[in-house]
Amino acid sequence: MLQVERAVVRYGEHRALDGVDLALEAGETIAVLGPSGSGKTTLLRVVAGLQQLDAGRVCWAGGDLARVAAHERHFGLMFQEYALFPHRDVAGNVEFGLRMTTSDRAARARRVDEVLDLVGLGGFQSRRVASLSGGEQQRVALARALAVSPRLLMFDEPLGALDRVWRQRLLTEIRSILDRAALPALYVTHDHDEAFAVANRVAIMRAGRVVQLGEPANVWRAPVDAWTATFLGFGPVVAAEVRDEIVDTPWGALQSSNRLGPGPVDAIIRPDGARIDHSGPIEATIVRTTFTGTRVELAAVSGTGPALTVVVVPRDAPATGDRVRLSIDPDALLVYPRQAD
Amino acid sequence: MNGTRAAGRAARVTRVAVPVGFLALFFAWPLAAIFGRSLRANALTDVLTDPVFRRVAWFTLWQAVVSTILTVVVGLPAAYVVARFEFPGRRLFRAFVTVPFVLPTVVVSTAFLALLRPGGPLAFLHWQRGVAPLLIAHVFFNVAVVVRTVGGFWANLDPRREEAARMLGASRLRAFRSVTLPLLAPSIIAAGSIVFLFTFTSFGVALLLSDPAHATLEVEIYRQAVNLFDLRTAAALALVQIVAVLAVVFALARAQERRAVAQRLVGGAESARRPRGRERVVVGGVLGATIVFLGGPLAVLVWRSLHVGGNWSLGSFRALGSSASATTLFVSPWAAVRNSIEFAIIATLIALVVGGLASVAIASRPGRSTRSLDAFLMLPLGTSAVTVGFGFLLAFRHLPFGFERSPLLVPIAHAVVAIPFVVRAVVPALRSIDPRLRDAATMLGASPARVWREVDLPITARAFAVAAGFCAAVSLGEFGATLFIARPDWPTVPIAIQRFLSRPGQVNVNQSLAMSVILMLLTVVVVLAIERVRVRDLGEL
Incomplete structure (x- = not known):
């Protein structure tokens, strides 16, 4: 449906987008994941038509959008911190896009009622937007974007300003609304949990480029480089050496199913890769335990390496100071060519 | 999209070209004409x-300094009472204090003449025209600046500082002098600067209330240009005036910049309370004196306009339709009222369009x-009205299509004076709009023109309304x-009043009174409309 080809946006010397390629299939949600300044919001604005391209193009169903103004694209965009119209009530906000296309008041009112019901705000029509909680405001923003039945829905850090409970609830609702409407969507966020939860595919952006594009499970299993792995919150990067079939790490000689020729490498262990195993090759001391409710994160020190993170269920958690044996899943020991500093 | 682009x-281009072109033609050119003449x-x-x-220059400076000091002295007690005490009708009192400030100079002049002329309550002072009425009228006009600026600041000063000084053994007066006064100084200086600028460029009251021996620069420019028709001297005087005003404005801006740091250190706390014991006498006395001082002249104006030959009568108003007054004016006084209203509407429209376009240009792209x-x-804010008018006189003596004779030049001059107010009111409102609101409207299918109409306009409507009221009052x-x-x-009505005042005879005096009352009512209606908008939307004045 949507194709972004070699998109370039320059701000003076700086390239906010530096040759981005992205293709969105019908009914698919792609999460654009990256740190702030990586160009993900610029990408969104380019697709929306709010930002001009310096090179490359954006196409919809094969047609170039260069000559289609933002307000003629029929794309929906939900903004960070909602951007609701303060001078209109809830219904006035939701109705806004409908007023651009139809003068039939009754039809508009029906549609407003319909989408407000969809987002769980039935009866809120005449409330002032300033009187709503953050989560409610975000639902109004969602209803406003959905009311005009856009061809594509875009989200710019939609849950950024909300607390945990609201984030979870809205994330589930957004996902189910997108599924039900089979609406293609671009979802910009810096939070990988959010990206994995909402998207069919994840595009990871760094310095104006898409560095990896894939299904969440695949991206998680094999980040394309050490930077991406670190960005996803994986453990510390250590210097290691590949010999024969074995990787020499500061924690000892370990098996890896991620093959790389002999020589120096950067190694990272995925957070789900280390587990307590009485016959494991690593002997470690627990230096810290962090209880997070459903699980316990252990920091385990072994050899000269930095602390390893081991996640266990609370029932199995050893105490601080205990000595344990660990094994590393060969699939979770990621090795990358050594980065020149 | 090329079409859209x-x-x-x-x-x-339009929103820069229109304001720049307008002011180049109707402000820069007249000023250049003055420069050319004076050189x-x-x-x-x-x-x-x-x-x-x-002598004129010295008197202008001297009367401005004395007027400023008097205004601060008279305004401070009222500022104190408004800032520190809660009393019934406090908001009304604050609005009331502002009334003289927005009244036309001719109305205030007529009111003081009604007070001081034979038959007036203060006629025994024999002060009809001269320095004293001039100074008092200046105080009358500008007290609002002190009460509002200093009072607003004072209300935000934490009274506990003063109480702390009292606990340390300072007397009430000592605590005020050593704690409160230094903290208030920046706001007093700010208010005083504005008053100084207004009184330094004072024209209307100086022309109508002072005697010929005590002319200000403004009056002298007018006298040279219109009475003596010595355009060369008038131009040179205007140039001196422009340079002096710009120097004052520049110096004040510098002084305020330096003080801005100190002002930020003061924390805010609403501290008004009901007066107790002896304070009630003080508060009552200050309120009463202020109300008499500000309300008295206006009441006398109304009373005398309705009092002909010792009896209550509408005769003065009825005489406005008579042929005698028409010969003084060449037209019926009611025509002057109609002119004033029409000019006010045209001037407001011009100022809103030109100032509005400029505001959009200024707000949309921050940069050099x-x-x-x-x-x-x-x-234009730093240029006196007399300078603008005199510049028009010099620059527009020969225009294509006989435009120099067009009555439209009057509302155009009014718009030149009013445009800065529009920009000051509208730019902050436009800047306060979250740009994402415009993006959101665009994404919902609104074209750029529709975005302006649906987002910018409703959000800035209030600022435009206030600006419109201001323009109308100015005009x-x-x-x-x-x-x-x-x-x-x-x-216009002010011109008609001036003409009536410059003719001898009780009939002309009566008509000037009646016209002044009409103009006062017109202005008050416009200003009340502004205050309503403000009060409703901002809660506080």
Whole structure:
């Protein structure tokens, strides 16, 4: 449906987008994941038509959008911190896009009622937007974007300003609304949990480029480089050496199913890769335990390496100071060519 | 999209070109005409070495300094009471104090003449025209500046500082002098600066209330240009005036910049409370005195306009339709009322369009070019009305299509004076709009024009309304510039009042009173409309 080809946006010397390629299939949600300044919001604005391209193009169903103004694209965009119209009530906000296309008041009112019901705000029509909680405001923003039945829905850090409970609830609702409407969507966020939860595919952006594009499970299993792995919150990067079939790490000689020729490498262990195993090759001391409710994160020190993170269920958690044996899943020991500093 | 882009560029060019073109034509050109005249044939040196000029310059400065000091002294007690005490009708009192400030100068002058002339309650003072009425009228006008600026600041000073000083053994007066006064100083200086600027460029009251021996620079410019028709000398005087005002404005801006740091250190806390014991006497006394001082002249004006030959009567108003007054004016006084209203509407429309376009240009692109546009648009604020009017007189003597005879020049001059107010009111409102609101509207299918209508306009409507009210009030009361450019057969109400005042005879006096009451009512209606908008939307004045 949507194709972004070699998109370039320059701000003076700086390239906010530096040759981005992205293709969105019908009914698919792609999460654009990256740190702030990586160009993900610029990408969104380019697709929306709010930002001009310096090179490359954006196409919809094969047609170039260069000559289609933002307000003629029929794309929906939900903004960070909602951007609701303060001078209109809830219904006035939701109705806004409908007023651009139809003068039939009754039809508009029906549609407003319909989408407000969809987002769980039935009866809120005449409330002032300033009187709503953050989560409610975000639902109004969602209803406003959905009311005009856009061809594509875009989200710019939609849950950024909300607390945990609201984030979870809205994330589930957004996902189910997108599924039900089979609406293609671009979802910009810096939070990988959010990206994995909402998207069919994840595009990871760094310095104006898409560095990896894939299904969440695949991206998680094999980040394309050490930077991406670190960005996803994986453990510390250590210097290691590949010999024969074995990787020499500061924690000892370990098996890896991620093959790389002999020589120096950067190694990272995925957070789900280390587990307590009485016959494991690593002997470690627990230096810290962090209880997070459903699980316990252990920091385990072994050899000269930095602390390893081991996640266990609370029932199995050893105490601080205990000595344990660990094994590393060969699939979770990621090795990358050594980065020149 | 190329069409849209070209349209966008055209819109951007328009909103810079229109205001710049308008002010270049109707502000810069008249000013240049003054410069040109004043540089001819040693006009400047002749004026600067003339002892008459020195006397005028000295008097202008002297009366401005004395007026400023008097205004601060009279305004401080009221500022204190408004800031520190809660009493019934406090908001009404604050609104009331503002009334004189927005009244036309001719109305205030007529009111003081009604007070001081034979038959008036203060006639026994024998002060009809001269320095004393001038100074008192200046105080009357500008007390609002002190009460509002200093009072607003005072209300935000934490009273506990003063209480702390009292606990340390300072007397009430000592605590005020050593704690409160230094903290208030920046706001007193700010208010005093504004009052100084207003009184330094005072024209209407100086012309109508002072005697010929005590002319200000403004009056002297008018006298030279219109009475003596010595354009060369008038131009040289105007140049001196422009330079002096710009120097004052610049010095004040610098002084305020330096003090801005100190002001930020003061924390805010609403501290008004009901007066207790002896304080009630003080509060009551200050309120009473202020109300009598500000309300008295206006009450006398109304009373005398309704009192003909010792009886209550509408005769003065009825005489406005008589043929005698028509010969004084060339037209019926009611025509002057109609002119004033029409000019006010036209001036407001011009100022809103030109100032509105400029505001959009200034607010949309922060940068050096818009900052200089902003500064350029503020220049009329630092230029006296007499200078503007005199510039018109010099520049527009021969225009294509006989435009120099067009009555439209009057509302255009009013718009020049009013545009800075529009920009000051609208730019902050436009800047306060979250740009994502415009993006959101665009994404919902609104074209750029529709975005402006649906987002920018409703959110800034209040600022535009306030600006419109201000423009209308300025135009209704404008006297200095109008006196130069109004055609004899197209007088405005202030011009009509001036003409009645300059003729002898009780009939003319009565008509000036009646016209002043009408103008006062017109202005009050407009200002009340503004205050309503403000009160409703901002809660506080």
